[in-house]
Amino acid sequence: xxxxxxxxxxxxxxxxxxxxxxxxxxxxxxxLLEALRAEGYTVIGxxxxxxxxxxxxxxxxNQLPCGWIDDQANGSYRIQQGSGSALFDYTVxxxxxxxxxxxxxxxxxxxxxxTRGFTGSTDGMPDQRYAFFGVRSCDLHAIDLYDRVFLQxxxxxxxxxxxxxxxxxxxxxxxxxxxxxxxxxxxxxPRAKSGYDLAMTELPTGDTHRYLIEVxxxxxxxxxxxxxxxxxxxxxxxEAEKVVANASAHMGRALDxxxxxxxxxxxxxxxxxxxIAERCLSCANCTMVCPTCFCTTVEDTTDLxxxxxxxxxxxxxxxxxxxxxxxxxxxxxxxxxxxRQWMTHKLAAWSDQFGIPGCVGxxxxxxxxxxxxxxxxxxxxxxxxxxxxxxxxxxxxxxxxNP
Amino acid sequence: xATATELPAVSPxxxxxxxxxxxxxxxxxxxxxxxxxxxxxxxxxxxxxxxPGQFNMLYVFGVGEVPISISSxxxxxxxxxxxxxxxxxxxxxxxxxxxGDTIGIRGPFGTHWPVEEAAGxxxxxxxxxxxxxxxxxxxxxxxxxREKYHKIVLLYGTRSPEDILYRQELEHWxxxxxxxxQVTVDRAASxxxxxxxxxxxxxxxxxxxxxxxxxxxxxxxxxxxxxAMGLQKRGVPDERIxxxxxxxxxxxxxxxxxxxxxxxxxxxxxxVLRFDRIAGVLNRAEY
Amino acid sequence: xxxxxxxxxxxxxxxxxxxxERHIELVTGCASNVRFAEEQxxxxxxxxxxxxxxxxxxxxxxECRAPHRGVMTVxxxxxxxxxxxxxxxxxxxxxxxxxxxxxxxxxxxxGRCLRTKCEEDHDLGxxxxxxFMYIVGERLEATRMQLLDIYGNRY
Numbered sequence: 001x002x003x004x005x006x007x008x009x010x011x012x013x014x015x016x017x018x019x020x021x022x023x024x025x026x027x028x029x030x031x032l033l034e035a036l037r038a039e040g041y042t043v044i045g046x047x048x049x050x051x052x053x054x055x056x057x058x059x060x061x062n063q064l065p066c067g068w069i070d071d072q073a074n075g076s077y078r079i080q081q082g083s084g085s086a087l088f089d090y091t092v093x094x095x096x097x098x099x100x101x102x103x104x105x106x107x108x109x110x111x112x113x114x115t116r117g118f119t120g121s122t123d124g125m126p127d128q129r130y131a132f133f134g135v136r137s138c139d140l141h142a143i144d145l146y147d148r149v150f151l152q153x154x155x156x157x158x159x160x161x162x163x164x165x166x167x168x169x170x171x172x173x174x175x176x177x178x179x180x181x182x183x184x185x186x187x188x189x190p191r192a193k194s195g196y197d198l199a200m201t202e203l204p205t206g207d208t209h210r211y212l213i214e215v216x217x218x219x220x221x222x223x224x225x226x227x228x229x230x231x232x233x234x235x236x237x238x239e240a241e242k243v244v245a246n247a248s249a250h251m252g253r254a255l256d257x258x259x260x261x262x263x264x265x266x267x268x269x270x271x272x273x274x275x276i277a278e279r280c281l282s283c284a285n286c287t288m289v290c291p292t293c294f295c296t297t298v299e300d301t302t303d304l305x306x307x308x309x310x311x312x313x314x315x316x317x318x319x320x321x322x323x324x325x326x327x328x329x330x331x332x333x334x335x336x337x338x339x340r341q342w343m344t345h346k347l348a349a350w351s352d353q354f355g356i357p358g359c360v361g362x363x364x365x366x367x368x369x370x371x372x373x374x375x376x377x378x379x380x381x382x383x384x385x386x387x388x389x390x391x392x393x394x395x396x397x398x399x400x401x402n403p
Numbered sequence: 404x405a406t407a408t409e410l411p412a413v414s415p416x417x418x419x420x421x422x423x424x425x426x427x428x429x430x431x432x433x434x435x436x437x438x439x440x441x442x443x444x445x446x447x448x449x450x451x452x453x454x455p456g457q458f459n460m461l462y463v464f465g466v467g468e469v470p471i472s473i474s475s476x477x478x479x480x481x482x483x484x485x486x487x488x489x490x491x492x493x494x495x496x497x498x499x500x501x502x503g504d505t506i507g508i509r510g511p512f513g514t515h516w517p518v519e520e521a522a523g524x525x526x527x528x529x530x531x532x533x534x535x536x537x538x539x540x541x542x543x544x545x546x547x548x549r550e551k552y553h554k555i556v557l558l559y560g561t562r563s564p565e566d567i568l569y570r571q572e573l574e575h576w577x578x579x580x581x582x583x584x585q586v587t588v589d590r591a592a593s594x595x596x597x598x599x600x601x602x603x604x605x606x607x608x609x610x611x612x613x614x615x616x617x618x619x620x621x622x623x624x625x626x627x628x629x630x631a632m633g634l635q636k637r638g639v640p641d642e643r644i645x646x647x648x649x650x651x652x653x654x655x656x657x658x659x660x661x662x663x664x665x666x667x668x669x670x671x672x673x674x675v676l677r678f679d680r681i682a683g684v685l686n687r688a689e690y
Numbered sequence: 691x692x693x694x695x696x697x698x699x700x701x702x703x704x705x706x707x708x709x710x711e712r713h714i715e716l717v718t719g720c721a722s723n724v725r726f727a728e729e730q731x732x733x734x735x736x737x738x739x740x741x742x743x744x745x746x747x748x749x750x751x752x753e754c755r756a757p758h759r760g761v762m763t764v765x766x767x768x769x770x771x772x773x774x775x776x777x778x779x780x781x782x783x784x785x786x787x788x789x790x791x792x793x794x795x796x797x798x799x800x801g802r803c804l805r806t807k808c809e810e811d812h813d814l815g816x817x818x819x820x821x822f823m824y825i826v827g828e829r830l831e832a833t834r835m836q837l838l839d840i841y842g843n844r845y
Contacts, residue, residue: 108421109421109422111464113464113465116426116445116503117424117426118424118464118505118507120421120507121421122420122421154656154671155656158418268690294660295660295661296654296660297659298420298653298659300465300467301465302465302466311420316659316660316661324650324661325651326649326650331650331651331690333689334689336689337689337690345663349663349665349666352666353666531840562839562842587766589835589839590836591762592760592761593751593753593762595763597749597791598766599763599764599766600765600766600832601835601836604828608770622840625835625840629835
């Protein structure tokens with residue numbers, strides 16, 4: 001993983017005698033939240049709203065989904081209260097952290113008409129600093145991918161940069177994987193390796209859980225110094241390894257990334273795309289939940305008097321019909337072409353643009369697709385068709401001839 | 404690194420999403436649906452110099468923004484011209500502006516025509532319709548340094564005689580400079596004295612040395628594709644042919660994702676693209 | 691009009707590139723040098739088409755008359771290009787008008803004479819038909835592009 005910290009101008013070297021890891025008891029976890037708030041951070045963390053585990057303002061440890069687990073499959077997401085008392089025993093829900101780093105609606109410019117001409121100023125600079133509490137490794141990698149888009153030459157997004165620089169990250173290592181997870185295939189988890197200020201692993205010892213906290217940066221060490229941690233023993237470290245190993249061993253899906261880019265590029269006309277097009281609703285859910293989708297649109301508006309104008313940036317999706325509109329019509333009219341654009345961009349073009357694939361294996365697109373489309377299955381179908389000859393796509397309802 | 408709560412201010416000059424005000428010196432109607440805006444910076448010396456082939460994002464206050472290639476002589480910057488057709492809400496609003504009105508400019512963005520690389524070679528320029536506008540800055544550059552190039556040929560095709568852009572200028576260039584200019588139209592009444600036929604039909608006869616030439620093409624995608632094929636037939640290598648691609652743009656700086664052409668961002672990897680990079684995908688539908 | 695004067699000129703034309711000597715001779719035997727003033731009709735729609743022309747210099751408009759449209763130019767033919775292929779197939783009638791824009795020099799080929807020679811020498815027939823096929827293909831492609839109206843608002 002690229003050293004995103006460098007891009008975000010975040011200091012990572014810790015002082016030579018600084019703490020590198022510690023153990024926090026369950027009853028002291030709230031002290032961590034308090035320390036972050038005392039430092040001026042607005043803490044965002046997982047909690048339950050409308051039947052899903054989402055990311056929102058976290059003021060107390062009691063808001064965390066204690067004992068809840070999630071059950072995910074193609075086009076299906078359910079949460080239920082289990083019998084345990086773990087605080088992080090689920091994976092990822094419909095939210096990712098991108099809404100805080102790159103808000104869905106962002107005013108960029110406020111302008112005023114003058115007698116002659118107009119004047120405008122940059123707007124929308126963040127007025128709060130976030131601490132993300134409970135960032136899974138896949139999402140850490142997604143943030144790194146966002147850094148590659150917004151913090152590199154020739155144009156750096158100033159709004160993103162400020163939010164990114166001022167954001168404190170408390171990662172959490174996954175103890176199990178959903179059936180839709182495939183971070184291991186994308187080399188983006190389940191273990192958080194870098195890119196965080198602090199990283200937690202929930203150790204399920206008996207009734208009360210303990211938290212191994214690893215320090216990843218100077219400011220992480222500074223926060224750590226204010227909470228009552230205990231020394232982490234070798235046994236604790238090994239237990240943490242077991243927790244993550246459990247997640248690794250139970251990955252729900254896999255994506256073979258060998259030659260993936262070239263394979264998708266040369267299969268532009270593969271019948272698989274037609275088969276998907278019959279199922280895809282172009283609802284754009286996948287792009288909304290995907291933590292690395294970054295497309296936006298720019299809207300210029302004016303008030304009724306016409307004397308004040310604003311420029312807003314809004315999340316957009318390549319699935320919309322007018323995404324590719326250019327004088328007189330859109331380039332990608334069919335659903336097929338729009339799905340193909342999304343998947344080929346994510347798994348192939350991204351590599352050419354930013355160095356690595358744009359997918360972190362979080363599985364959200366599979367879970368939240370109302371048609372249950374699974375990009376790992378589709379990629380596999382293409383790969384297999386190349387080994388065994390043309391693939392038969394029998395899901396077509398009106399197909400009368402073999403491809 | 405600052406952990407303090409105050410955040411550094413962003414200078415408006417460095418914000419690439421903030422338009423700079425330019426004043427309209429003149430609005431010139433070129434053809435029935437095409438017009439040119441002649442602009443100068445509203446305050447001070449104004450924007451950066453531009454290279455032929457680059458574009459600006461033009462902002463009409465409160466209405467919106469469109470990407471338009473710069474169509475004037477780079478040597479005359481910061482004064483700039485933009486030639487455009489009325490095709491939508493923003494260009495329609497732009498057409499209603501008058502001398503003295505203000506327009507917002509962001510740019511210049513994008514890649515440019517290979518004017519330097521063409522030194523010592525023949526240059527064949529093929530323009531279709533309004534595609535002549537983004538090529539005009541290159542022509543000015545070539546003519547300003549005429550001695551650096553061998554033969555310069557301009558093939559220009561458009562729909563009908565009424566749609567010929569920069570007519571007077573073409574005549575002027577024909578007369579003043581060592582420049583071969585051939586104009587053709589797709590359809591004409593018999594009163595038209597000149598070529599009738601698509602611009603590609605002029606390629607087989609055009610007087611340039613295919614083994615030592617740089618080609619610059621701009622126009623509708625179909626026209627550019629067939630022109631590139633015609634040049635290939637003449638023996639011009641793919642690496643010496645350049646096209647100017649066009650896609651939907653919102654930000655112009657490679658961040659909104661709209662202008663992607665495969666892995667290429669038209670706004671920053673283009674709009675001028677070398678043909679060998681895109682030859683395999685140019686004829687792909689819905690790419 | 692003598693065979694000796696025209697043969698080198700004919701051999702120089704790109705259209706006849708690669709043609710064998712004996713075929714060039716046959717073709718030259720059916721050729722003559724012609725000259726037109728400007729605004730002169732070379733052919734009229736419906737007239738018998740027993741000739742084709744290879745333009746040496748000048749420009750010729752291929753025209754079509756239609757009510758309410760007046761006279762439209764559908765194509766121009768100039769130096770090195772061929773005008774007319776209706777001589778190849780029955781009923782051997784011109785489909786369009788051909789009128790010069792400028793004073794024009796051309797090589798005029800007797801189609802009836804060549805048709806006979808092609809029947810006698812199929813190799814000559816192959817050589818001529820191959821070249822004409824190529825031109826017709828090029829013209830078809832160009833015409834399709836014109837049909838697409840690519841400079842219109844929707845392309």
